[in-house]
Amino acid sequence: MKSLQIQARDPAPLLPWLWEFAAAIAIVGLCAIVAVGLQPYLPEANLIMIFLVGVAVIAARFRRQVAIFASFASVLSFDFFCVKPYLSFWISGVEYLITLVVMFAVALLISTMTSRIRREAASAADRELRAQTESMRTSLLSAISHDLRTPLASIGGAAATLRSHWDRLDEPTRVDLLHSISGETERVNRLLHNLLEAARLQDGVRLRKDWFPLEEVVGAALHRLEPQLYGRTISTDVPTSLPMVAMDDVLMEQVMINLLENAVKYTPASTPVEIVANRRGQMVEVEVRDHGPGFGIANRERVFDNFFRGQTDNVRGAGLGLAICRAIIDAHGGTIIAEDRPGGGALVRFTLPITEPPGQTGLAEAFR
């Protein structure tokens, strides 16, 4: 399964007919010019090769009918320009007739085979896409059925128990059940949010970019996450001397939230998490480091795939967090990688390009 990405269409179902014919004529013409230019130096058999290359190029780019047309045109041009008497379609001997027929046959063969290869490549890509979609659907269904049913079962169970056994339950048990209801509900909600977010990003990321100080987005994420951090130490080293960065603040907040959520989820409660930002040439680089078990070498690329989940038993989620991060960072023209740190612990590093905000300093001064 590939990670989320913005779907790029094939380079268009080729040019319209007329343009293809025009381009084919131009290519054959070019071959003729080259052939005439080389005529004094090369035997005729080699001049044929030049035309055959042209036919191959045309067959690789355009539809089959155009390639057949080009084969025909090549034979005629060869005859017209390169076979005595020059500048005439007449041929001086039977051997030339054979040459022309063989040339036409070879040209036809090239064009037929090339278009067949192209068709097969296209259908193979299509099959792979279908298989991917199919496996995506399967993963999606299993994610939904398992990850949605489990919390719903505990919510339903807890609520039913409270309703029917209210009097027989002691106070701490009631509180436990209520906690489980609200906690599991939050889980369902996060799962749905991630699924919807992933689906939305799969259709293509639409950015609403503006210039932001990096610390603003980091701070917003930390603030939003605070209820889930339970006093976890998160240190920040985000120099305010960094330039403002063009980004979609809502989506970048999502990236920071997902990275921090992961760091907190997969590491022991007593360990700190660090956010460190730096400038590297024309990029800003942000690292989220933890002191947990790390990703493991085998997983470093796969963690960005849809529905990939870490190995820890007690951690639950849809496995979409990092896939969402990658889609968002890619759309910003940045990069994101996952690594294990030499001293132990995991690290996710992303970069964002720095572009100069238009007249920022001058106008800001004027505002003062």
Place this chain on the structure above:
Amino acid sequence: MTQPLRRPLLHKPEVLIVEDDPQIRIFLKAMLTSDGCRIHEAVDGCDGLAQATARNPNLILLDLGLPDKDGIGLIREIRKWSQMPILVISARTGERDKIEALDAGADDYVTKPFVPGEVSARIRSIFRRTSTLKLTDENGVVSFGNIEVRLSTRRVFVRGHEIHLTPNEYKLLEVLLRYAENVVTHRQLLKEVWGPEHTEESQYLRVFMRQLRIKLETDPAHPRHFITEPGIGYRLLMDRDEIR
């Protein structure tokens, strides 16, 4: 400014809940009743407008996704004749709705699904702002965290040391203080600090907010008071315990 975590609301304030989903109404009613509110319920926009007019409640809790009427239109209609506080309930991803509602005159928003305690906290801070309760002490001094603002002399201190703010930085701080604990949209801030002709230039707002954070916050990347609401605006938190 330390206050008990669950300071009672105004004396038995009347709250009108405009929400079409009966389950959400049950939950909001139970929660707000236990906070000491008297509750009226409206199931759609028309009913909401009628009850707002007839009862003139102390606060309206308005769901933006109503079956019959656009919630933002409803805010505009109410704002034609009343400044009664309106707290909007909005979906998690509806940044645009939230901004529109706030710019139409809503006082603040809460996001569905609710974070526990968030609704009462928001209602409390709206009441605090709109009631006669003053943020300042008798000398015109507001203090929160390590920060002390002397409104009469326009001087600001952090841990007792005076901090120099430019006139616009101070103005920005003043506006945020006026709406303390409540979200203020980029547009509102720009309008109040730089004037109505500059409402689109949110980039400059961020430059100044950054300066304020650098000057007043201990860690600008993990602010305690100057909170960003991505895509919407800023919120000045006075006492963090109050919101939790």
